[in-house]
Amino acid sequence: MxxxxxxxxxxxxxxxxxxxxxxxxxxxxxxxxxxxxxxxxxxxxxxxxxxxxxxxxxxxxxxxxxxxxxxxxxxxxxxxxxxxxxxxxxxxxxxxxxxxxxxxxxxxxxxxxxxxxxxxxxxxxxxxxxxxxxxxxxxxxxxxxxxxxxxxxxxxxxxxxxxxxxxxxxxxxxxxxxxxxxxxxxxxxxxxxxFGSLDLAVTGQGVAVHSGRPDLGVNALEAMVPLLTALTTLKTQVEARTSAMPPPPDDDPLRARLNVTAIRAGDKGSALPGRCRIVLNRRYMPEEDVSEVRAELEKTIAAALTGTALVDWNIAEIGHLPPxxxxxxxxxxxxxxxxxxxxxxxxxxxxxxxxxxxxxxxxxxxxxxxxxxxxxxxxxxxxxxxxxxxxxxxxxxxxxxxxxxxxRADFKTSPGERSQSLPNMENTQ
Missing domain, CATH: 3.40.630.10 (Zn peptidases)
Incomplete structure (x- = not known):
């Protein structure tokens, strides 16, 4: 036994x-x-x-x-x-x-x-x-x-x-x-x-100068604030989407997610940051297509940063796990x-x-x-x-x-001992 x-x-x-x-x-x-x-x-x-x-x-x-x-x-x-x-x-x-x-x-x-x-x-x-x-x-x-x-x-x-x-x-x-x-x-x-997971890094390039003469530079961090606002708006829309994937017991339906996970800019009070990098993570449902997920993010980013004082900006995919x-x-x-x-x-x-x-x-x-x-x-x-x-x-x-x-070779499964939620896979090829 x-x-x-x-x-x-x-x-x-x-x-x-x-x-x-x-x-x-x-x-x-x-x-x-x-x-x-x-x-x-x-x-x-x-x-x-x-x-x-x-x-x-x-x-x-x-x-x-x-x-x-x-x-x-x-x-x-x-x-x-x-x-x-x-x-x-x-x-x-x-x-x-x-x-x-x-x-x-x-x-x-x-x-x-x-x-x-x-x-x-x-x-x-x-x-x-x-x-x-x-x-x-x-x-x-x-x-x-x-x-x-x-x-x-x-x-x-x-x-x-x-x-x-x-x-x-x-x-x-x-x-x-x-x-x-x-x-x-x-x-x-x-x-x-x-779910799948998509990580994007958005980098904005400004002009670093002494904080006493901000008129001579471009504060990359401040110029990226419209992007944070736009992502917050998009977050509400994204997280209204629910998946048919069964959720954990006694939990709400699983939802798509969007989060800003990192911001890096500057290092002291006497200088305007010339570069700002924002990392965002999008958890996407199996029902979603990653190309459409990426396109929605890129459209939001472009709309937020086009016309700002930034000298340049770019988007890089830095991580991706499919569902x-x-x-x-x-x-x-x-x-x-x-x-x-x-x-x-x-x-x-x-x-x-x-x-x-x-x-x-x-x-x-x-x-x-x-x-x-x-x-x-x-x-x-x-x-x-x-x-x-x-x-x-x-x-x-x-x-x-x-x-x-x-x-172990002597471990034998018992067909009668199956979770009610577990499909019978005995004939699966």
């Missing part, structure tokens, strides 16, 4: 791995040392045996302001599973959001307080790396027969950038049919898809039931819903691979991308158990 809690998964080992991962700065931007992080990962996984392959994204695809260093992706194939078994790709992104302000614990060190583990990347998603390595060690040490050969994909630039690593892999090589994306949440959820639509497939039941058993949660508690957030797996779908699974450590209260990000000991251990169960 199966028992998820019989796995000998070492929390001490997970804690040590996570401390090392958090201590290595991979904040994007600039995420400047992916090769060094790959060195760390290879050392951590050395006891699993197998092979390692590094794949760099060509610089002409990702080059942008503030982004430096090789974009090195790592594929690890541990010496686990029978040679004739299908591969199961387990995905991680290795960059994190910037540290940001208002932390009350050291952001690039692992801090444990009770059952909470604090640090940038604990939930998104270095904690997932530690959990999976612990799961694979437990399976290897026990000599457990596996149904799949795991492939660990450590990928670049999910947190931003023009060309995420998983996109490059999906477009240049054949990926396994079983794709487990651990950049998701810990709640009992079946992935119903997510994910209906990713369910033949392995959805197995993953759902593995998670249910690992967390002592009834399968019927797992519901299908989408998200207004975005995933680099939108590029995987555009490359022709529809089916994918989602799990992870994120929760609404975990301050992902904010100060004092954390995960919990319970969640990281449950994720390790979920992955171990999913991979």
């Amino acid at each position: 199966r028992n998820a809690r019989s796995f000998d998964i070492s929390y001490d080992g997970m804690h040590a791995d996570l401390a090392s991962l958090i201590g290595f700065d991979t904040c994007f931007p600039p995420a400047a040392n992916y090769p060094g992080f790959c060195d760390l990962l290879e050392r951590m996984a050395a006891d699993l045996g197998g092979t390692a392959r590094r794949i760099d994204v060509p610089s002409n695809l990702w080059a942008a302001d503030g982004v430096t260093g090789a974009r090195t992706n790592l594929l690890l194939r541990p010496d686990l599973g029978p040679a004739d078994a299908p591969e199961a790709l387990i995905y991680f992104h290795t960059d994190t959001a910037p540290v940001g302000d208002e932390w009350t614990r050291p952001p690039l060190s692992l801090t444990r307080e009770g059952d909470r583990l604090f640090g940038r990347g604990t939930a998104d998603m270095k904690g997932c790396i530690a959990a999976v390595l612990a799961a694979l060690r437990s399976l290897k040490d026990a000599g457990t027969p596996l149904a799949f050969r795991p492939v660990l994909a450590f990928c670049t630039d999910e947190e931003g950038g023009l060309y995420p690593g998983i996109r490059y892999l999906a477009e240049t090589m054949d990926l396994p049919e079983v794709l487990l994306n651990l950049n998701g949440g810990a709640a009992p959820r079946i992935w119903g898809g997510c 994910v639509s209906d990713p369910s497939g033949p392995w959805t039941d197995r993953w759902t039931q593995a998670r249910a058993e690992a967390t002592d949660t009834p399968v019927t508690a797992f519901t299908t819903y989408g998200s207004g957030t975005s995933s680099d797996f939108g590029w995987v779908q555009k490359a022709g691979i529809r089916h994918m699974l989602l799990g992870g450590l994120m929760r609404p209260e975990a301050n992902v991308h904010g100060p004092d990000e954390f995960t919990t000991v319970q969640d990281i251990e449950a994720l390790a158990r979920s992955v171990a169960l999913f991979l």
Whole structure:
């Protein structure tokens, strides 16, 4: 009889791995040392045996302001599973959001307080790396027969950038049919898809001069104020649009979103800023066409800035993640039931819903691979991308158990144990 809690998964080992991962700065931007992080990962996984392959994204695809260093992706194939078994790709992104302000614990060190583990990347998603390595060690040490050969994909630039690593892999090589994306949440959820995300940077060029003689220059920041006003008006229109994608339980319909996320201009009181850069983010629904989304933004920007005192202005696309639509497939039941058993949660508690957030797996779908699974450590209260990000000991251990169960050859799904919202995919090809 199966028992998820019989796995000998070492929390001490997970804690040590996570401390090392958090201590290595991979904040994007600039995420400047992916090769060094790959060195760390290879050392951590050395006891699993197998092979390692590094794949760099060509610089002409990702080059942008503030982004430096090789974009090195790592594929690890541990010496686990029978040679004739299908591969199961387990995905991680290795960059994190910037540290940001208002932390009350050291952001690039692992801090444990009770059952909470604090640090940038604990939930998104270095904690997932530690959990999976612990799961694979437990399976290897026990000599457990596996149904799949795991492939660990450590990928670049999910947190931003023009060309995420998983996109490059999906477009240049054949990926396994079983794709487990651990950049998701810990709640009992079946992935119903997510929105797309488009980042634009608008740069206005003025003339920098002494603030005592503003008549001799052009204040780029002040000249960009009409754009902020126009975007605020457009924001109201955009956010009135709702999606048919199922929302989280007890939540309002998912809405398109428009936000100004960054403004940079000037650095002191005695000089007018000669350059102003505004970054905006548009979360667009699967029902929307990205070319129309982009055109609406460009029209609004042009109308606001044409005729201003700016010497010049330009628009640059600095990030794009397409939406994910209906990713369910033949392995959805197995993953759902593995998670249910690992967390002592009834399968019927797992519901299908989408998200207004975005995933680099939108590029995987555009490359022709529809089916994918989602799990992870994120929760609404975990301050992902904010100060004092954390995960919990319970969640990281449950994720390790979920992955171990999913991979085990003796884990059999039960057709009678299916969420009411989960479609029967047994005959899906």
